[in-house]
Amino acid sequence: GSKVLQVPSALLESPNVTVILKCNHTISSYYTILWYQQSIADTNLKLIGFVFYKNPTVEDQFKEHFEIRGDGEIEASLQLLSGPENSAVYYCAASKTQ
Numbered sequence: 001g002s003k004v005l006q007v008p009s010a011l012l013e014s015p016n017v018t019v020i021l022k023c024n025h026t027i028s029s030y031y032t033i034l035w036y037q038q039s040i041a042d043t044n045l046k047l048i049g050f051v052f053y054k055n056p057t058v059e060d061q062f063k064e065h066f067e068i069r070g071d072g073e074i075e076a077s078l079q080l081l082s083g084p085e086n087s088a089v090y091y092c093a094a095s096k097t098q
Contacts, residue, residue, distance in 0.1 A: 002027040013082040023092030024089035033076035039088040
């Protein structure tokens with residue numbers, strides 16, 4: 001069936017290392033992949049950004065340390081700089097619209 005897959009499922013890294021998380025889906029007519037952050041200090045889900053078709057958008061508060069690439073119809077990557085401030089749970093989601 002259709003599904004969303006995020007890899008790696010868990011990652012432990014030294015500080016100041018570039019980390020890339022990937023997300024892909026097999027849901028036809030879904031054109032957007034979104035990335036969320038859930039930190040230990042604030043358990044609310046925060047939208048980092050998304051890619052709609054091949055157009056990435058990163059929210060202002062995340063622009064300094066995060067980059068999103070890919071194609072919302074297939075696969076997207078979230079690139080971030082590792083460090084204590086970015087230690088969190090990251091979620092991706094697929095959607096029809098932005």
